[in-house]
Amino acid sequence: MTERVDCRVFADQLDRLVDGSLPDEGRRQLLAHAGGCRECAGQRRVKEVLATPSLEALEREAPDALVEGMYSRVMAEVAPARRPERPWVPLLAAATVVLLVCTGWLGLRVGELQERETRLELELDAQRARVAALSRPASGAAGSTSPASGAWLRLLALSRQETITVTELTEILGRVPRNRLVLTEDRLRLLRAGPAFRPGGCGRPPGGAAGGRRRQGRDPPAGGGLGPNPPEPHRPHRRAGGTPELNGDDP
Amino acid sequence: MVEQAPEILAARARESDEAAFRALMEGPTRTLMATAFRYTGDWEWARDLTQDTWVRVYRKLDRWDPKRSFTVWLYALHRNRCLDHLRRSWVRLEEPAEPDRVERLPAGESDDPLARLERREFRRRVLAAAGELSPSQREVFLRVDAEDRDQREVAEALGIRYGTLRVTQHAARKRVAELLRPEEGMA
Numbered sequence: 001m002t003e004r005v006d007c008r009v010f011a012d013q014l015d016r017l018v019d020g021s022l023p024d025e026g027r028r029q030l031l032a033h034a035g036g037c038r039e040c041a042g043q044r045r046v047k048e049v050l051a052t053p054s055l056e057a058l059e060r061e062a063p064d065a066l067v068e069g070m071y072s073r074v075m076a077e078v079a080p081a082r083r084p085e086r087p088w089v090p091l092l093a094a095a096t097v098v099l100l101v102c103t104g105w106l107g108l109r110v111g112e113l114q115e116r117e118t119r120l121e122l123e124l125d126a127q128r129a130r131v132a133a134l135s136r137p138a139s140g141a142a143g144s145t146s147p148a149s150g151a152w153l154r155l156l157a158l159s160r161q162e163t164i165t166v167t168e169l170t171e172i173l174g175r176v177p178r179n180r181l182v183l184t185e186d187r188l189r190l191l192r193a194g195p196a197f198r199p200g201g202c203g204r205p206p207g208g209a210a211g212g213r214r215r216q217g218r219d220p221p222a223g224g225g226l227g228p229n230p231p232e233p234h235r236p237h238r239r240a241g242g243t244p245e246l247n248g249d250d251p
Numbered sequence: 252m253v254e255q256a257p258e259i260l261a262a263r264a265r266e267s268d269e270a271a272f273r274a275l276m277e278g279p280t281r282t283l284m285a286t287a288f289r290y291t292g293d294w295e296w297a298r299d300l301t302q303d304t305w306v307r308v309y310r311k312l313d314r315w316d317p318k319r320s321f322t323v324w325l326y327a328l329h330r331n332r333c334l335d336h337l338r339r340s341w342v343r344l345e346e347p348a349e350p351d352r353v354e355r356l357p358a359g360e361s362d363d364p365l366a367r368l369e370r371r372e373f374r375r376r377v378l379a380a381a382g383e384l385s386p387s388q389r390e391v392f393l394r395v396d397a398e399d400r401d402q403r404e405v406a407e408a409l410g411i412r413y414g415t416l417r418v419t420q421h422a423a424r425k426r427v428a429e430l431l432r433p434e435e436g437m438a
Contacts, residue, residue, distance in 0.1 A: 011421040011424070011425075012417075012421075014424075038432070039425060039428060039429070042425075042428030042429070042431065042432055043424045043425060043428045045373075045428070046377050046396075046424055046427050046428050046431070047396065047424065049370060049373050049374045049377055050289070050374065050377060050378075050396045050397060050399075051399075054399055055282070055285050055286065055289065055398065055399035055400070056399075058284075058285035058288050058289065059281050059282055059284075059285045061285075062281050062284045062285055062288070062294070062297075063294055066284065066294060066295075066297075066298040067280055067281050067284060070276060070280050070298075070301065070302060070305065071273050071276055073302050074276070074302055074305045074306055074309065075269075077302070077306050078306055078309045078310065
């Protein structure tokens, strides 16, 4: 450096002075100037305290542990800010799980109910078949009341009932042969005393009534009952063979 | 894997592409930490300030103008963050230090822990004094002297001529020295 060093030259060469790229003579001249100029000396100190370490050196020296975890730390800090973008996603996921669980449970229940329904249908069919068998006229004679017939079983069932409707009584009268005893006196008394025996109910039973005492001296009620019957002579109570006593006894 | 320009990654990150944001962080993080160290002289602070800068980038990415350089915008955010940190510590810096100890600061690095501590403290005072500069002087002083960036790159980033940058740099250094004028001359 040959030019005289003044403040302008010093400021222009300050970077080279600090980084050591000046030749010895130039360095000597600049230091000599700074020794006599407080402003230039102050600038030199400011530059020197900021010069080292260089940015390039610091990039090499930066601890890897502090650098490598930077993304995770940033994401952890901004995590609350990310949630509002799609707040419904976790709710939708939870609702989906609940829906799937409920659907699976309902599916199992439906299967169980379907199995039960099938069993009940089979059982119902069997019961219907039994009822149909009981209701079917026995082979050979209509209304046969032989012990082996379904009609017999039907009559037996009806005979065991505590109460009997007029419809059922009509059915009995229709099944039992005309020359058979239908009702004992006790049974008739019960029927007449019970609430099921309503004057004016069913009409004349099919096939007529047989046996049993009849009222005498009294007109039949208008509109029904057992219907008008001609007075008959009193017949003793007797037990006809094969005809069940409709008082609940077994044949 | 082809490196993509920061502007492309930033544009994708704006669309909630987290992979793009992660790639965006990989390049500048080490430099940001080194820059923050030049402001603070401490790696822990440098890490915290760098992390804070990236958090701000994540939250304010929609404010970045895609027509402008992402790197310039990033370093501006980081510089402001570092200066905020320095301002909060200026109260401590304003406390009167022992003049003798300050004036006898060595020019270069020292093995003496006390000397290193004093140097670090003087460095913080210098950077804090940069807050008293005019905006143009502060931008030049911080980018060139505080962050040790290439002068011609800074001139281009600021949109000024190299000669203008040099003149502004000289004025900034002179002003900072006046604010920290030692009672004695250079040691």
